Amino acid sequence: MTDQTTDETRAAVAATRARVAALHGELVRYGLVIWTGGNVSERVPGTDLFVIKPSGVSSDELRPENQVVCTLDGVPADGWDNAHGPSSDTAAHAYVYRNMPEVGGVVHTHSTYATAWAARAEAIPCVITAMADEFGGPIPVGPFAIIGDDSIGHGIVETLSGHRSRAVLMQNHGVFTIGRDAKDAVKAAVMCEDVARTVHIAKQGGELVPIAQENIDRLFDRYQNVYGQTPEGALQ
Amino acid sequence: MTDQTTDETRAAVAATRARVAALHGELVRYGLVIWTGGNVSERVPGTDLFVIKPSGVSSDELRPENQVVCTLDGVPADGWDNAHGPSSDTAAHAYVYRNMPEVGGVVHTHSTYATAWAARAEAIPCVITAMADEFGGPIPVGPFAIIGDDSIGHGIVETLSGHRSRAVLMQNHGVFTIGRDAKDAVKAAVMCEDVARTVHIAKQGGELVPIAQENIDRLFDRYQNVYGQTPEGALQ
Amino acid sequence: MTDQTTDETRAAVAATRARVAALHGELVRYGLVIWTGGNVSERVPGTDLFVIKPSGVSSDELRPENQVVCTLDGVPADGWDNAHGPSSDTAAHAYVYRNMPEVGGVVHTHSTYATAWAARAEAIPCVITAMADEFGGPIPVGPFAIIGDDSIGHGIVETLSGHRSRAVLMQNHGVFTIGRDAKDAVKAAVMCEDVARTVHIAKQGGELVPIAQENIDRLFDRYQNVYGQTPEGALQ
Amino acid sequence: MTDQTTDETRAAVAATRARVAALHGELVRYGLVIWTGGNVSERVPGTDLFVIKPSGVSSDELRPENQVVCTLDGVPADGWDNAHGPSSDTAAHAYVYRNMPEVGGVVHTHSTYATAWAARAEAIPCVITAMADEFGGPIPVGPFAIIGDDSIGHGIVETLSGHRSRAVLMQNHGVFTIGRDAKDAVKAAVMCEDVARTVHIAKQGGELVPIAQENIDRLFDRYQNVYGQTPEGALQ
Numbered sequence: 001m002t003d004q005t006t007d008e009t010r011a012a013v014a015a016t017r018a019r020v021a022a023l024h025g026e027l028v029r030y031g032l033v034i035w036t037g038g039n040v041s042e043r044v045p046g047t048d049l050f051v052i053k054p055s056g057v058s059s060d061e062l063r064p065e066n067q068v069v070c071t072l073d074g075v076p077a078d079g080w081d082n083a084h085g086p087s088s089d090t091a092a093h094a095y096v097y098r099n100m101p102e103v104g105g106v107v108h109t110h111s112t113y114a115t116a117w118a119a120r121a122e123a124i125p126c127v128i129t130a131m132a133d134e135f136g137g138p139i140p141v142g143p144f145a146i147i148g149d150d151s152i153g154h155g156i157v158e159t160l161s162g163h164r165s166r167a168v169l170m171q172n173h174g175v176f177t178i179g180r181d182a183k184d185a186v187k188a189a190v191m192c193e194d195v196a197r198t199v200h201i202a203k204q205g206g207e208l209v210p211i212a213q214e215n216i217d218r219l220f221d222r223y224q225n226v227y228g229q230t231p232e233g234a235l236q
Numbered sequence: 237m238t239d240q241t242t243d244e245t246r247a248a249v250a251a252t253r254a255r256v257a258a259l260h261g262e263l264v265r266y267g268l269v270i271w272t273g274g275n276v277s278e279r280v281p282g283t284d285l286f287v288i289k290p291s292g293v294s295s296d297e298l299r300p301e302n303q304v305v306c307t308l309d310g311v312p313a314d315g316w317d318n319a320h321g322p323s324s325d326t327a328a329h330a331y332v333y334r335n336m337p338e339v340g341g342v343v344h345t346h347s348t349y350a351t352a353w354a355a356r357a358e359a360i361p362c363v364i365t366a367m368a369d370e371f372g373g374p375i376p377v378g379p380f381a382i383i384g385d386d387s388i389g390h391g392i393v394e395t396l397s398g399h400r401s402r403a404v405l406m407q408n409h410g411v412f413t414i415g416r417d418a419k420d421a422v423k424a425a426v427m428c429e430d431v432a433r434t435v436h437i438a439k440q441g442g443e444l445v446p447i448a449q450e451n452i453d454r455l456f457d458r459y460q461n462v463y464g465q466t467p468e469g470a471l472q
Numbered sequence: 473m474t475d476q477t478t479d480e481t482r483a484a485v486a487a488t489r490a491r492v493a494a495l496h497g498e499l500v501r502y503g504l505v506i507w508t509g510g511n512v513s514e515r516v517p518g519t520d521l522f523v524i525k526p527s528g529v530s531s532d533e534l535r536p537e538n539q540v541v542c543t544l545d546g547v548p549a550d551g552w553d554n555a556h557g558p559s560s561d562t563a564a565h566a567y568v569y570r571n572m573p574e575v576g577g578v579v580h581t582h583s584t585y586a587t588a589w590a591a592r593a594e595a596i597p598c599v600i601t602a603m604a605d606e607f608g609g610p611i612p613v614g615p616f617a618i619i620g621d622d623s624i625g626h627g628i629v630e631t632l633s634g635h636r637s638r639a640v641l642m643q644n645h646g647v648f649t650i651g652r653d654a655k656d657a658v659k660a661a662v663m664c665e666d667v668a669r670t671v672h673i674a675k676q677g678g679e680l681v682p683i684a685q686e687n688i689d690r691l692f693d694r695y696q697n698v699y700g701q702t703p704e705g706a707l708q
Numbered sequence: 709m710t711d712q713t714t715d716e717t718r719a720a721v722a723a724t725r726a727r728v729a730a731l732h733g734e735l736v737r738y739g740l741v742i743w744t745g746g747n748v749s750e751r752v753p754g755t756d757l758f759v760i761k762p763s764g765v766s767s768d769e770l771r772p773e774n775q776v777v778c779t780l781d782g783v784p785a786d787g788w789d790n791a792h793g794p795s796s797d798t799a800a801h802a803y804v805y806r807n808m809p810e811v812g813g814v815v816h817t818h819s820t821y822a823t824a825w826a827a828r829a830e831a832i833p834c835v836i837t838a839m840a841d842e843f844g845g846p847i848p849v850g851p852f853a854i855i856g857d858d859s860i861g862h863g864i865v866e867t868l869s870g871h872r873s874r875a876v877l878m879q880n881h882g883v884f885t886i887g888r889d890a891k892d893a894v895k896a897a898v899m900c901e902d903v904a905r906t907v908h909i910a911k912q913g914g915e916l917v918p919i920a921q922e923n924i925d926r927l928f929d930r931y932q933n934v935y936g937q938t939p940e941g942a943l944q
Contacts, residue, residue: 030270034738034902035895037838110838112906119835119910121917127355129383129409130273130346144919146926147837172919173837190271198348200913202355205436209357211380211408218382266506363591365619365645366509366582423507430506430584438588441672445593447616447644454618502742599827601855601881602745602818659743666742666820674824677908681829683852683880690854 009047013080016044016051018064023186028059030190032111039087042105042182043097048072050097054084072098088147095153096178100161105182107189110174113196117141118169124199127208129219131195136164136220139192144171152176164220167192245283249316252280252287253303259422264295266426268347275323278341278418279333284308286333290320308334324383331389332414336397341418343425346410349432353377354405360435362452363444367431372400372456375428380407388412400456403428481519485552488516488523489539495658500531502662504583511559514577514654515569520544522569526556544570560619567625568650572633577654579661582646585668589613590641596671598688599680603667608636608692611664616643624648636692639664717755721788724752724759726772731894736767738898740819747795750813750890751805756780758805762792780806796855803861804886808869813890815897818882821904825849826877832907834924835916839903844872844928847900852879860884872928875900 023040027033041052051067069080074094076082093106117124124139126132142159145151156176159168166188167177175192179185259276263269277288287303305316310330312318329342353360360375362368378395381387392412395404402424403413411428415421495512499505513524523539541552546566548554565578589596596611598604614631617623628648631640638660639649647664651657731748735741749760759775777788782802784790801814825832832847834840850867853859864884867876874896875885887893
């Protein structure tokens with residue numbers, strides 16, 4: 001199924017590498033990452049592979065060809081000219097792909113405001129309509145987990161399974177987002193930091209006005225359904 | 237009146253499309269929008285049409301020709317090569333144009349600091365002279381309203397009719413601004429976020445010093461009148 | 473003395489116009505101004521003239537040739553091809569030049585953090601060594617004053633005469649800085665916003681540690697004198 | 709040992725000058741310095757020399773050839789075409805090189821959030837995993853020290869000797885970072901400001917959740933050792 005001799009697979013891998021490299025640039029543009037931080041990955045359609053950012057390569061040097069092709073076990077796949085090791089967070093991405101088949105893209109950042117909520121293990125309350133649209137309610141907190149085994153991946157899957165939110169604040173760590181593809185996960189990372197910042201600032205100024213649950217439900221439902229077949233037209 | 241066979245109308249539509257596309261770039265430059273967010277619209281002079289940003293098109297891809305020409309009912313007008321659907325906020329813009337004939341431009345953003353005040357349903361007090369100049373007093377809060385009917389448009393018109401401010405903070409949502417044309421509304425959006433940020437920061441540090449009402453009145457009057465025939469020369 | 477037929481005067485005016493236009497770009501670069509806001513001026517060496525930014529021209533369109541040559545009465549000087557009116561703050565700049573002969577440059581901004589302190593009429597305490605170097609102590613607050621007569625200029629001169637600080641926070645308004653030339657005043661504006669921001673953030677987190685007066689004095693003295701004949705070498 | 713007639717030494721000096729000039733650009737990119745502020749230095753491998761930024765030269769004008777070659781006494785070395793004086797902080801850098809032979813690069817900034825913690829003489833607590841990775845615990849505060857003798861250098865060495873952190877917040881002043889080379893020290897400066905900002909914001913919102921010491925130890929150990937032979941691959 002991941003036979004690299006197939007022209008179709010080769011084309012799919014090449015296209016995914018190009019998308020992942022380009023999308024990392026969006027994390028830079030929106031100020032979500034610094035130095036070599038942050039990582040974007042995407043499943044290769046029609047295969048058991050995913051592509052992830054290389055480890056320790058600065059944003060300026062990310063190219064389609066240096067993105068790393070991995071198996072769903074989170075190790076570099078043979079035969080794909082992987083010149084670099086994969087991101088140190090690859091195990092967490094792989095765990096998500098193995099356990100959430102509907103997920104096609106994963107993003108991780110230490111973006112400032114989201115990480116600030118995570119350092120307090122405090123969920124972001126849903127007090128702005130754009131957040132109801134995009135996340136359908138609060139952005140939840142996942143467990144404290146140490147890099148090195150499946151505990152980060154497990155915490156992401158446990159928190160987001162069955163949850164409306166595509167973003168989770170991993171306690172004392174940062175944010176992971178999921179999406180139907182990498183662009184969708186990047187959008188979630190950008191929107192997560194935006195609402196994390198806005199709600200933080202709002203809260204510093206005094207009492208937040210809640211949005212009634214029924215209105216959150218209506219907004220989320222409309223955004224997912226009225227926008228309909230193309231819930232996020234921008235991504236097409 | 238909106239006969240697209242008239243050369244004059246065609247020229248007016250083309251010029252408006254160019255202005256709207258370019259002005260959206262100012263929202264990006266000043267950091268008021270992210271991803272595909274925010275929208276600018278402008279009446280087409282001498283017609284019953286207005287031009288608005290397309291839905292779900294990223295800022296990098298906005299071009300004069302993909303701006304959407306709409307009737308005052310908020311639907312795409314026939315015969316204008318509209319390749320994209322209009323912004324999801326088009327109904328609110330149309331409601332404003334129908335009910336406030338003096339308004340020639342409308343802008344909507346979720347800019348961070350303005351939205352933070354909106355999440356507390358708190359008007360921004362007028363404690364800096366630039367705010368007295370530009371808004372003539374506090375920036376008011378409009379009602380909570382859900383997208384999908386005229387309630388957002390109604391809330392904007394109800395709040396801003398007869399008010400000095402060209403900006404309204406829609407509760408739990410974001411900011412809408414109006415102007416005599418799109419550039420004027422964009423300026424109001426830029427200035428609104430600027431004063432929202434400055435006054436937020438000022439308030440975090442302690443007690444604000446009020447400006448006496450008579451001084452607010454003098455400043456607003458001077459800015460509107462002494463600058464005279466061209467109250468905002470920069471816009472010419 | 474301001475005879476524009478003299479080659480020397482013409483050269484001095486042209487050089488000053490070029491410096492003023494370029495220095496305004498530094499206000500943009502450091503995020504101190506938005507839209508058409510802020511203004512830089514500089515005396516023309518060897519004359520009774522100064523050059524100031526035109527009114528209502530956006531930063532992108534500032535050119536040496538559209539900077540306005542004014543007399544010390546704050547009105548455009550005859551014979552200098554002034555195509556635009558001078559900044560609306562010209563009267564305040566002129567008042568400073570008339571009353572502080574040692575001042576060669578003036579800058580005005582509504583930069584965010586400095587204006588936030590001004591909205592509380594609170595001086596910025598000197599708790600960082602760079603502030604002791606540059607301002608020699610706290611940055612003082614000037615009176616509330618309305619545009620339209622000499623009251624702003626008078627407030628600046630009254631506050632800064634005999635003061636170590638080259639910056640004054642005009643209550644509810646913004647910041648004015650002075651310098652031996654325009655570059656020196658721009659540097660003061662950049663540094664003023666930087667310390668306004670740093671000290672604001674420091675204060676939000678808890679008790680500030682004061683710097684002993686004798687240490688402030690030693691730092692200021694060293695910065696002015698040890699750096700010696702060229703106290704700010706960077707400006708040469 | 710510092711014989712400039714050796715081709716090898718000349719090449720090493722030229723390469724170091726190029727690195728120091730380029731790395732200063734990273735301080736600008738990450739917003740850690742303004743105007744002519746901040747300084748980067750690096751030992752010249754195989755010599756008793758180091759290269760440091762010139763004094764009072766703006767970031768735009770930094771070139772490899774205007775970086776200053778100094779002896780370990782902190783004075784310009786003869787025979788290296790030093791056209792500018794060295795940074796006013798050269799004595800502190802030199803003191804570090806003389807007393808910490810393992811240090812190959814030093815950086816100094818007044819970055820906003822780090823300096824805000826310094827103005828309260830408050831160490832940054834280790835509440836995010838990236839901080840445990842990079843600094844192995846809190847970022848400590850060094851003593852108040854006045855420029856002009858060895859007291860700043862002494863304070864840096866005293867605070868960082870035997871400490872896991874490569875960054876020190878000098879009270880009321882700013883931050884100094886050390887590294888095995890200049891790039892490593894620049895990375896520490898970038899990460900220090902990032903965690904200073906994130907933890908400040910987190911703390912403004914409420915109670916921070918601590919990370920257990922054993923987890924801080926595991927994270928630091930892994931980051932230094934599992935990443936192994938190339939603990940910071942990005943720097944290669």
